[in-house]
Amino acid sequence: MAGQEEWAWILYLWGCLMSDAVVLHEKLGSTHLLTINRPKALNALNAEVIAALDAGLDLVEADPDARALILTGAGKAFVAGADIAQMRDLTPDQAEAFAAQGQRLADRMAAMSVATIAAVGGFALGGGCELAMACDILLGGEAAKFGQPEVNLGVIPGFGGTQRLVRRVGLSVALDLCLTGRIIDADEALRIGLLSRKVSGDVLEAARGVADEIAVKGPVAIRLCKRALHENADSPLASGLAAERKLFAACFETSDQKEGMAAFLERRKANFTGR
Ligand code: DAK
Secondary structure: OOOHHHHHHHHHHHHHHHOOOOEEEEEEOOEEEEEEOOHHHOOOEOHHHHHHHHHHHHHHHOOOOOOEEEEEEOOOEEEOOEOHHHHOOOOHHHHHHHHHHHHHHHHHHHHOOOEEEEEEOOEEEOHHHHHHHOOOEEEEOOOOEEEOHHHHHOOOOOOOHHHHHHHHHOHHHHHHHHHHOOOEEHHHHHHOOOOOEEOOOOHHHHHHHHHHHHHOOOHHHHHHHHHHHHHHOOOOHHHHHHHHHHHHHHHOOOHHHHHHHHHHHOOOOOOOOOO
């Protein structure tokens, strides 16, 4: 017999199948879930999907209680890339505008103050891989597949793929993946450092588990930790350390720091307020 939580998931998945919306939004406690919902086109990203994802991010940013965002795809794919049918006839100017729209979305994802988790259950190709890489934590299920196959189409990655991939896996592997366009499985993605974790069961359940884990931490610490990492990953060590010092010091202006340390010393759970 399915439990209450399992029923909620069954109903949610049923809703995905029945809904016309290209991006579904749901709030699960303090976690927001955005599901890209074009399963017949393997959730390919067209302008409508990108605009709907943008609107989804607005909802998360407007919610003071939000602690995490999970991004996933309905059906067998996460996202099989930018929509090739829509891209085919773009002029160079339109292509630049489309790339700017996609890069802006990926940048926005990366700059969210809450933790972002990509739950990848199937294909994450091209723009899909780029979107997943814009998340903080990348979870892949057994059937997850990753790649930057744009060269097969006579183009290069345009939503930040060349830049985010090289930062995640290094130049040698990034060049291999971008120049061959080959598709790799979850094991290889884990080995090269593209995946944060490989998940053997339901990837969405695992993502919820990670979101719940993060939700009880100090929200200010999560936000500042993200800034320390994202904003300084490419900095020389000395300036990165200087930035880390400033952000560390900023924690001591917050009640979360006082609460977290008091709770430890009083042997109780911290009750963070995000201030
Ligand atoms: N766009 C549009 N439709 C897609 C699609 C895509 N990316 N991927 C799959 N589909 C559609 C298929 O056309 C098919 O539709 P119907 O024929 O049923 O109507 C349906 O989804 C199911 O796909 P398949 O029948 O092909 O399914 P299979 O399981 O056999 O194969 C596959 C799955 C993922 C291996 C295959 O579909 C595939 O190779 N898809 C394309 C993957 C790909 O090349 N992705 C990268 C797209 S390029 C830029 C901006 C952005 C970008 C680049 C430049 N600038 C403006 C500078 C980004 C580019 C990309 O992401």
